Amino acid sequence: MKMAAVSANRLELLQIADAVAREKSIDKFVVLEAMQEAIQKAARSRYGSENDIRAEIDPKSGELRLSRLLEVVELVENDATQIGLDDALVRNPAAQVGDFLEESLPPLEFGRIAAQTAKQVIVQKVRDAERDRQYEEFKDRIGEIVNGIVKRVEYGNVVVDLGRAEAIMRRDESLPRETFHNGDRCRAYVYDVRREARGPQIFLSRTHPQFMAKLFAQEVPEVYDGIIEIKSVARDPSSRAKIAVVSRDSSIDPVGACVGMRGSRVQAVVGELQGEKIDIIQWSPDPATFIVNALAPAEVAKVVLDEESKRIEVVVPDDQLSLAIGRRGQNVRLASQLTGWDIDILTEAEESTRRQEEFRNKSEMFARELDVEETIAQLLAAEGFASIEEVAYVAEDELSGIQGFDEEIASALQERAREKIAERDARYEEERKQLGVEDAIAALPHVTPAILVALGKAGVKLLDDLADLSTDELTNGKDGVLKDFDLGDEAATELVMAARAHWFADEEEGDDDTSSAPIE
Known part of the structure; x- marks a missing residue:
């Protein structure tokens, strides 16, 4: 009868470990280790904290063995952790100084305090193991879309139950004018997972540009399969967005595939994003073409690129200016984010006025600096020369090739330009010395x-x-x-x-x- 009771206790120990491991989705051996540590702690409080006590639970039979480790020494200074060599040889003839002997201890009867202490140790160990499991599981899911149930809403921050973990979506990561209530289903993008003292923190977003890209991957098989690549996304959450796509297969239209039959695919994404209007743009390796596409639906008359500073000047017809800029600058701002270029928009009238002003200023500068007639100065400005340095050091045939110029005029212009530069540099050198x-x-x-x-x-x-x-x-x-x-x-x-x-x-x-x- 007594043996049956012992067997039942052993079986119960393993059943508890199995149940906790299944409930918390952690390894059974982690639970057993936590139990062993808890029993060790309780045994130390029973036999004295100075003792080096070990508890071991057999994972197959559930049998619990308690033992005390004693170090073999020649001169015993602490009875709790040491044993003399003579006594050790009686127990184990092969014992040597420096070895450790195990001394079996009788089964431990837990008091109320010891049981409570053991429970706290087990709970803490299991909680730590659960946090580690959650972190390891979700750190590799950054960049994925997850589904969950809203557990609670705290000051605009939404706590989402993902089943095996909890995540948080901060107020600024949820769509404007979007409200959640307890029990609502929530789909969001995992943009960060951090290991913190209170457990892993999983951060969700519905405003992140990649959330839209992942939604298209779910709705458009060609994107999921990699036939169509999403190059970049720019969003003004819940208002408007632009997405640039390119096809690896020339027979597939990337824009048409993302729109779907009668807009079915893009409408599914729009519905998830609370009616956010989406412009699907054809990506191009040529920056000018890409930027012109990105400014759609506005029509562009001309572009001037400055590749060094990644800035582009876009000229649009007068009646297209408001469309190109968009409400509160939204269209041009999104196009700039999408392409990575700074975009300046001018009307044709503004561009014409500015060009005329630049032409007049350059002509006056050449006439004054080179002491030439207005006609020659205007020809230089019209050919794109911007400074007397360019005139002085450009290849002579580029000057003589201008209509109305010959080699004599070109040579004379370069000589005047070099003399002017030398005079100016001499003045600067004198001024530099005076300044110290x-x-x-x-x-x-x-x-x-x-x-x-x-x-x-x-x-x-x-x-x-x-x-x-x-x-x-x-x-x-x-x-x-x-x-x-x-x-x-x-x-x-x-x-x-x-x-x-x-x-x-x-x-x-x-x-x-x-x-x-x-x-x-």
Whole structure:
């Protein structure tokens, strides 16, 4: 009868471990380890915390064995953790100093306090294992769409039950004017999973651009299969969006496939996004074509690209301006986000006026600087020349090839331009010396006489003055020291680093001096 009771207890221990493991979706051995640790803790409180007590549960039979570890020593200093060599040899003839002997302990009767302590240990261990399982499961699901049930709403933040874990969708990640109530179904995009002290935090979003891309992958088989690729997405959540698509198969129209028969596919996405209007754009490797497509439904008359600064000037007919800009600038803003280019929009009338103004200013500059007739100055401006440097150093045949010019005129123009540049640089050099800008700055890359004067006027006169500046302080904003020069961030960075070079040279010399100093 007594044996039957023991067997029942052993079986019950394994059944409890199995039940907890299934309920929490964790490994049964993790639960058994938690039980072992809890029993060890209870046994230490019973026999004394100084004892090194081990508990072991057989995963097959459920049998519990309690034992105390004793270290074999020559001179016993602590009876709880040590045993003399002579006593150890009686128990185990092969015992040696430094070995550990196991001493079996009788079964432990748990008191109320010990049982409560054991329960807390088990609960904590199981909770930690459950958190680890949740993190490992969801960290690989970043970028997926998940479905869940709204558990509660706290100050606009929605807590979603995903079945095996809880996730949170913050207020700014849910669609404007969208409300959730307890029990509602929620579909969202997993954009981040973080391991935190209170457990893994799973963050959901319905405003993320990739949420729309994943919805299209669910609705459009060609996107799911990779035949159609979604290149980029720009969203103004619950209002309007643009999505750029391209087909790897020339026989498949990517826009038509995403729209679907009578708009069935795109309408399914629109319905999920609370009526968000979606423009599906044909992607193109040519930036100008892509940007023109992205500005749809507006028509574009002309584009001018500046690839270095990724800026594009778009000219539209006068009656298309409001359509191109969109309500509160929405259309051009989304097109800019979609393409990654800064877009400036002008009407044809504005562009014409500006071009005329630029042409007049350039013509006046050439007439004044080169001391030539207005007709010649206008021809240079019309051919796209923007400065006397371009006239001075361009190949002579490019000048002589202009209608109305010959080799004699071209040679004379280049000679005048070079003389003018030499005179101007001489004036700048004199002014630079008066300002006190040292010669070391003049030897740096990308520095011109005009730049030296600008630096001097800004108080940058020594190499260290320039080395102390950042790239932004040189070129960016209204207060940039060299804002009036087309220097570029890369050149500005190179200039600053060249000015700092002597710092590193000084450090190296200091290191060499230290290493060669005699040791006293």
